[in-house]
Amino acid sequence: MPDVAVVLWHIEVSHYNEKARWALDYKSVPHELRVPMPGFHGLTALRLTRGKWRRLPVIEIDGRRIGDSTAIIAALEEYAPDPPLYPARDADRRRALALEDWFDENLGPEMRRYVWHHTLPDTDVVARTLFQEQGTRRERFLRATAPVARVAVRADYTVNAQTAARARDRVVQAMDKLEAEIGESGYLAGDRFSVADLTAAALFTPLVAPPERPYAPTARVPAVQELRDELMARPGGEWIERIYALHRGAPRAREAHVVGG
Numbered sequence: 001m002p003d004v005a006v007v008l009w010h011i012e013v014s015h016y017n018e019k020a021r022w023a024l025d026y027k028s029v030p031h032e033l034r035v036p037m038p039g040f041h042g043l044t045a046l047r048l049t050r051g052k053w054r055r056l057p058v059i060e061i062d063g064r065r066i067g068d069s070t071a072i073i074a075a076l077e078e079y080a081p082d083p084p085l086y087p088a089r090d091a092d093r094r095r096a097l098a099l100e101d102w103f104d105e106n107l108g109p110e111m112r113r114y115v116w117h118h119t120l121p122d123t124d125v126v127a128r129t130l131f132q133e134q135g136t137r138r139e140r141f142l143r144a145t146a147p148v149a150r151v152a153v154r155a156d157y158t159v160n161a162q163t164a165a166r167a168r169d170r171v172v173q174a175m176d177k178l179e180a181e182i183g184e185s186g187y188l189a190g191d192r193f194s195v196a197d198l199t200a201a202a203l204f205t206p207l208v209a210p211p212e213r214p215y216a217p218t219a220r221v222p223a224v225q226e227l228r229d230e231l232m233a234r235p236g237g238e239w240i241e242r243i244y245a246l247h248r249g250a251p252r253a254r255e256a257h258v259v260g261g
């Protein structure tokens, strides 16, 4: 058992993992972050959740293990209710949860498809996307397994030229949706920051990359840079930067890298 009440197993660059990290930091919950070796993410999640869930993030709260960023935020909302991420008014809460779900289902997988399709052929950029620190054991492991990992990632997330082209359109459509949904208050649901704003902003990263976003890649391939520039120049890109500047807060975690989960 870990020696802190809350542990998050995560993937640094991942946008779904950023959702969970942001919620923990926003609520000022002291926690520990653990990182499996590349290639062991799924096995770690399966081991932690006794075969129920094969993705990260997975959180441990007082001995309970929960997978999926949406379920993690729901659990944190009970564990540390203040400040809330769910709006108080019923109608606003329903809207916030529906928008969280929409961006989870429609933006998250398409963003990942586009970025991996263009980045996977360049192992140097993959390493600088996944890791802040170069020359580590993790990086050597990644480089040694890159040819197999490329095939596995493409199969796992259905990444190919056709799905990537469609993914680009869908990411742009998600930005259209974001811009259409921002209310007069400047927020997506009600008149204050909520899980809807956190989700939309987090899932556009690290492509749209505000300085407050932890674990931003240190290199990008041209196709990724081009979409990033296009999105950042839009009102929705400015909104994401503003939301990060106003609400991201400083990381509250103790880091503990683990090998093989």
Ligand SMILES: N[C@@H](CCC(=O)N[C@@H](CS)C(=O)NCC(=O)O)C(=O)O
Pocket: 011, 014, 015, 016, 017, 040, 041, 042, 043, 054, 055, 056, 057, 067, 068, 069, 070, 104, 112
């Ligand atoms: N809907 C899930 C998606 C989580 C997810 O897709 N995680 C990916 C990273 S973006 C993952 O764990 N990939 C590694 C693997 O499956 O081995 C959530 O919101 O947490």
